[in-house]
Amino acid sequence: MSLLSIRNLQTEFRGPAGIARAVDGVSFDVNPGEIFGIVGESGCGKSATCRSILRLFAGATARIVGGEVILDGSGDLAAMREADLARVRGRDVAFIFQDPLTALNPTMRIGKQVAEIIRRHRQVSRSAARAAALELLRDVHIPSPERRLDAYPHELSGGLRQRVVIAMALALAPRLIIADEPTTALDVTVQDQILRLLKERRDRNGTSIIFITHDLGVVSQVCDRMAVMYAGRVVETGTVRDVLDRPSHPYTRALLDALPGQGGRDRDLVPIEGSPPGLIAPPPGCRFAPRCPFAGPACTQGMAPPLHPRPGATADHLDACILTEVPHAPA
Numbered sequence: 368m369s370l371l372s373i374r375n376l377q378t379e380f381r382g383p384a385g386i387a388r389a390v391d392g393v394s395f396d397v398n399p400g401e402i403f404g405i406v407g408e409s410g411c412g413k414s415a416t417c418r419s420i421l422r423l424f425a426g427a428t429a430r431i432v433g434g435e436v437i438l439d440g441s442g443d444l445a446a447m448r449e450a451d452l453a454r455v456r457g458r459d460v461a462f463i464f465q466d467p468l469t470a471l472n473p474t475m476r477i478g479k480q481v482a483e484i485i486r487r488h489r490q491v492s493r494s495a496a497r498a499a500a501l502e503l504l505r506d507v508h509i510p511s512p513e514r515r516l517d518a519y520p521h522e523l524s525g526g527l528r529q530r531v532v533i534a535m536a537l538a539l540a541p542r543l544i545i546a547d548e549p550t551t552a553l554d555v556t557v558q559d560q561i562l563r564l565l566k567e568r569r570d571r572n573g574t575s576i577i578f579i580t581h582d583l584g585v586v587s588q589v590c591d592r593m594a595v596m597y598a599g600r601v602v603e604t605g606t607v608r609d610v611l612d613r614p615s616h617p618y619t620r621a622l623l624d625a626l627p628g629q630g631g632r633d634r635d636l637v638p639i640e641g642s643p644p645g646l647i648a649p650p651p652g653c654r655f656a657p658r659c660p661f662a663g664p665a666c667t668q669g670m671a672p673p674l675h676p677r678p679g680a681t682a683d684h685l686d687a688c689i690l691t692e693v694p695h696a697p698a
């Protein structure tokens with residue numbers, strides 16, 4: 368039984384140029400205790416998909432127009448009233464943003480910020496909440512946590528700030544954490560520490576994590592299963608080993624071919640030519656077809672193809688390419 372089941376999710380942004388369907392029929396499942404990676408080029412809808420789960424949209428231009436977001440035990444979040452969804456946020460599902468500064472109040476001491484999350488959802492005394500905050504700072508390996516409780520965000524490094532944000536996400540012991548490129552703003556060593564921290568939490572508490580990234584190396588390092596998104600749709604999904612070692616969609620292959628020496632491959636960097644289509648009026652058929660070296664006439668007609676398994680592939684390894692045999696790009 369999956370913890371989160373997203374079915375045919377559709378989210379639109381209304382803008383002066385028209386309505387962009389940033390999420391167009393996205394489906395995937397996240398199992399208990401699993402780290403699920405979402406990858407794809409900038410603008411493909413990774414963040415919009417994940418923000419749709421908790422309806423965390425900045426501004427009023429975004430709207431979920433179809434589909435379901437079933438959280439085990441809570442029902443369909445997409446159909447839930449705002450007041451009920453507010454209770455799910457933080458308690459059942461927590462969000463970690465790319466930039467810790469946007470998640471922190473610059474004028475409030477760290478300890479108070481963590482404690483307030485606890486007090487907002489639980490009936491505990493001020494001192495008990497402060498003690499719990501200290502414990503959380505310890506959990507995320509913040510050095511000298513007693514001293515840090517009274518620090519302001521600007522007094523901490525970027526890495527420590529992101530640890531505070533993670534402590535806030537862990538405060539109510541959610542079953543699912545959505546981490547939207549949580550390490551992008553950090554240097555490589557700190558990145559590694561944060562990844563280890565999230566993994567440790569999963570290993571110890573069985574917390575499921577959705578991890579958005581554009582870094583396939585990170586996916587390979589921390590994720591169990593993954594989805595590859597392109598122009599608002601999932602084009603391939605499965606276990607990380609299946610998708611990265613046996614990619615079946617030409618877009619996934621192109622992404623992998625663009626990596627120098629990734630996963631034992633020793634190929635020259637092959638940039639993917641062209642750019643993704645606009646989302647206001649995407650082309651018919653497969654959205655990758657205009658950039659796909661293998662596309663035939665059938666690829667540019669009708670609806671965008673749905674995900675399907677291939678003969679001989681693992682049951683949960685699905686891709687959305689209609690070609691029966693997808694050759695590898697020449698090495």
Ligand SMILES: Nc1ncnc2c1ncn2[C@@H]1O[C@H](COP(=O)(O)OP(=O)(O)OP(=O)(O)O)[C@@H](O)[C@H]1O
Pocket residue numbers: 380381382387389407408409410411412413414415416425426428429581646
């Ligand atoms: N508030 C908004 N108003 C209008 N369009 C938006 C808004 N937020 C996102 N979009 C559009 O929705 C599409 C998907 O954006 P999204 O941020 O989900 O992509 P992403 O894959 O997470 O990209 P990145 O890796 O750059 O974060 C993009 O075309 C983007 O321009």
